[in-house]
Amino acid sequence: MAASVTVVPKTVQEVAAAVEEPPSRYLQPELDRHAGEMPEPIPLVDLSRLTDADEADKLHTALNTWGFFLATNHGIEDSLMDAMMSASREFFRQPVEEKQKCINMVEGRPFDVEGYVHDQLGTQDQILDWNQQLRLRVEPQEESNFAIWPSCPESFRDLVLRSIANLLELDDDYFVDQISENASGIARFNYYHPCSRPDLVLGFKSHSDGGLLTILFVDQDVGGLQVQKDGKWYNVPAKPYTLVINLADCLEIMNNGIFRSPIHRVVTNAEKERFSLAIFYVVDGETTLEPAPGLVWMRSDHQDIGKLRPRILLMGSLNISVKGRDSLRH
Ligand SMILES: O=C(O)CCC(=O)C(=O)O
Numbered sequence: 124m125a126a127s128v129t130v131v132p133k134t135v136q137e138v139a140a141a142v143e144e145p146p147s148r149y150l151q152p153e154l155d156r157h158a159g160e161m162p163e164p165i166p167l168v169d170l171s172r173l174t175d176a177d178e179a180d181k182l183h184t185a186l187n188t189w190g191f192f193l194a195t196n197h198g199i200e201d202s203l204m205d206a207m208m209s210a211s212r213e214f215f216r217q218p219v220e221e222k223q224k225c226i227n228m229v230e231g232r233p234f235d236v237e238g239y240v241h242d243q244l245g246t247q248d249q250i251l252d253w254n255q256q257l258r259l260r261v262e263p264q265e266e267s268n269f270a271i272w273p274s275c276p277e278s279f280r281d282l283v284l285r286s287i288a289n290l291l292e293l294d295d296d297y298f299v300d301q302i303s304e305n306a307s308g309i310a311r312f313n314y315y316h317p318c319s320r321p322d323l324v325l326g327f328k329s330h331s332d333g334g335l336l337t338i339l340f341v342d343q344d345v346g347g348l349q350v351q352k353d354g355k356w357y358n359v360p361a362k363p364y365t366l367v368i369n370l371a372d373c374l375e376i377m378n379n380g381i382f383r384s385p386i387h388r389v390v391t392n393a394e395k396e397r398f399s400l401a402i403f404y405v406v407d408g409e410t411t412l413e414p415a416p417g418l419v420w421m422r423s424d425h426q427d428i429g430k431l432r433p434r435i436l437l438m439g440s441l442n443i444s445v446k447g448r449d450s451l452r453h
Pocket residue numbers: 311313327332339341342347348387388389398399400401
């Protein structure tokens with residue numbers, strides 16, 4: 124008699140349809156999903172007035188305290204934000220077979236940064252996240268396969284980098300000049316299926332982002348994003364049509380850790396699906412980044428946090444298979 128073959132479901136969508144309880148590969152040992160409310164609201168920064176002292180102060184406070192801020196007046200029309208989220212809904216609600224047509228893997232291995240991603244297999248014992256992703260390269264525009272990606276506001280990254288340089292008393296263009304032409308932007312549409320065991324399973328395990336800056340459109344109806352500070356988790360509030368912008372690891376190295384790249388995670392929800400869109404501005408993986416010289420002295424401990432291998436950080440940020448930025452430093 125032929126041995127019976129067990130078909131292992133691959134996507135979260137298939138797993139959720141096939142079994143009531145998530146399989147062990149999704150279970151986080153000793154997960155404490157509890158998070159407190161923030162002691163004070165995260166500053167809401169008006170991006171159209173970043174050169175004004177009061178907005179710059181708010182940016183400073185936000186980066187100092189949390190490593191991220193909420194941005195308003197960012198120049199992206201509400202209708203465009205709605206359209207991007209509804210395109211995402213449409214994509215993820217398709218049958219798995221349709222989405223598989225854009226899969227970025229051959230024989231279980233990713234072959235491209237772009238595509239539909241439902242599995243983050245790194246090592247055999249890696250705990251999986253309860254999400255599916257669609258990644259698209261959006262910058263440089265000539266390499267983007269996404270014809271309708273909004274070109275406005277085109278200098279988002281540079282506007283924020285210049286303001287941060289300013290706060291650190293560096294030349295306005297210091298960070299912008301450090302980034303080679305091979306820097307790029309990757310959009311990641313995230314989809315979190317409802318999960319029957321939110322007490323045991325994470326939508327995105329705790330991580331920091333590997334690039335320079337991340338711009339996040341979070342779901343306005345379903346919370347779940349949490350940020351860590353001094354070992355405690357806090358819920359990040361969602362404000363309609365407001366962006367969450369966070370510093371990422373490469374910029375943390377370049378600013379010598381004065382502003383940190385925040386550790387964050389996403390918890391799952393038993394009843395509701397959740398959508399988000401993250402745009403990662405990343406540097407060329409082959410450059411070596413190091414702290415701006417003046418910033419070694421700006422830290423009270425005069426510590427130099429060292430050089431960075433962005434290639435490793437960027438792989439980590441896309442595959443979420445690394446323990447965190449501290450393990451990657453020289
Ligand atoms: O879904 C979210 O709110 C956050 C997603 C995230 O952290 C990421 O894509 O790196």
